[in-house]
Amino acid sequence: MKKVVMFFLFCEIALVPFAQEVYKNDELTISKLADKTWVVETSDNTTMYILEGEKRAMLIDTGTKCAALDKIVRKITAKPLYVVVTHNHVDHAGNIRYFKEVYMHPADSIVRVTIPFNGKYIWLRDGQIFDLGNRKIEVKWMPGHTPGSIVLLDRNIHACYSGDAFGSGQVWLQLRPHVPMKTYYESCVHMEKIMEKEEITSIYCGHYPYLHRALGLQYIIDMKNLAKCISDGDNIDVKPYPYSNNVDISSKKSVFAKSGSAMIVYDSEHIN
Numbered sequence: 420m421k422k423v424v425m426f427f428l429f430c431e432i433a434l435v436p437f438a439q440e441v442y443k444n445d446e447l448t449i450s451k452l453a454d455k456t457w458v459v460e461t462s463d464n465t466t467m468y469i470l471e472g473e474k475r476a477m478l479i480d481t482g483t484k485c486a487a488l489d490k491i492v493r494k495i496t497a498k499p500l501y502v503v504v505t506h507n508h509v510d511h512a513g514n515i516r517y518f519k520e521v522y523m524h525p526a527d528s529i530v531r532v533t534i535p536f537n538g539k540y541i542w543l544r545d546g547q548i549f550d551l552g553n554r555k556i557e558v559k560w561m562p563g564h565t566p567g568s569i570v571l572l573d574r575n576i577h578a579c580y581s582g583d584a585f586g587s588g589q590v591w592l593q594l595r596p597h598v599p600m601k602t603y604y605e606s607c608v609h610m611e612k613i614m615e616k617e618e619i620t621s622i623y624c625g626h627y628p629y630l631h632r633a634l635g636l637q638y639i640i641d642m643k644n645l646a647k648c649i650s651d652g653d654n655i656d657v658k659p660y661p662y663s664n665n666v667d668i669s670s671k672k673s674v675f676a677k678s679g680s681a682m683i684v685y686d687s688e689h690i691n
């Protein structure tokens with residue numbers, strides 16, 4: 420019995436890629452994921468990514484518990500910095516106040532949040548490219564979790580950064596403002612095509628500490644199939660989801676459904 424447990428423990432360890440810790444304080448840990456690519460994990464399970472090219476760097480998301488985030492980023496890179504938020508939720512845009520300019524998709528300006536910010540929003544568009552110098556990062560609009568959720572493609576390392584558009588195993592669609600399940604299904608179809616065409620194999624999500632690994636194409640296929648079943652009103656197993664009742668923009672009629680590696684939380688009274 421003990422041998423069996425040990426075997427599974429070994430498998431689990433073997434599957435987790437080695438991420439080398441490079442900085443740590445009471446609130447966060449920064450680890451190197453790949454060449455010139457770092458993940459920032461906060462003590463409250465939010466996530467940021469830092470990317471560096473030959474000329475510029477990018478910070479993806481700004482977390483919640485991270486005092487002096489601007490100075491912390493400077494421990495990793497000294498290059499001029501783009502700050503991009505994957506969507507306008509407080510656990511991703513919470514610390515934008517440390518920066519003068521922040522890139523966000525304009526569709527998320529209707530997400531009702533109170534995030535202090537005296538700087539300037541610069542609106543993103545689908546297909547926009549950030550040239551970091553021998554490393555181009557492309558914006559792909561993926562509405563669903565929020566109206567303006569985006570994914571950032573990083574072709575150099577066959578990866579993308581998905582915020583909560585394709586979250587940490589599960590995705591929350593029960594939030595206001597409501598986005599139809601059919602729209603989310605279309606985002607999944609779009610994402611599947613992009614991953615196949617652009618050879619993107621690793622999805623780094625917006626809450627990395629829950630997984631400590633990248634998601635892959637099968638996860639998007641599972642999400643696509645599940646979103647289609649829910650959107651079409653198929654007879655699937657649905658259970659109440661009480662864990663977001665304390666989130667003020669969450670529906671009190673939240674339910675969830677699972678299929679393969681996918682799980683979707685949604686409002687049973689507002690599907691399409």
Ligand SMILES: [Zn+2]
Binds near residue numbers: 511564
């Ligand atoms: Zn979110």
Ligand SMILES: [Zn+2]
Binds near residue numbers: 508510511625626
């Ligand atoms: Zn989130």
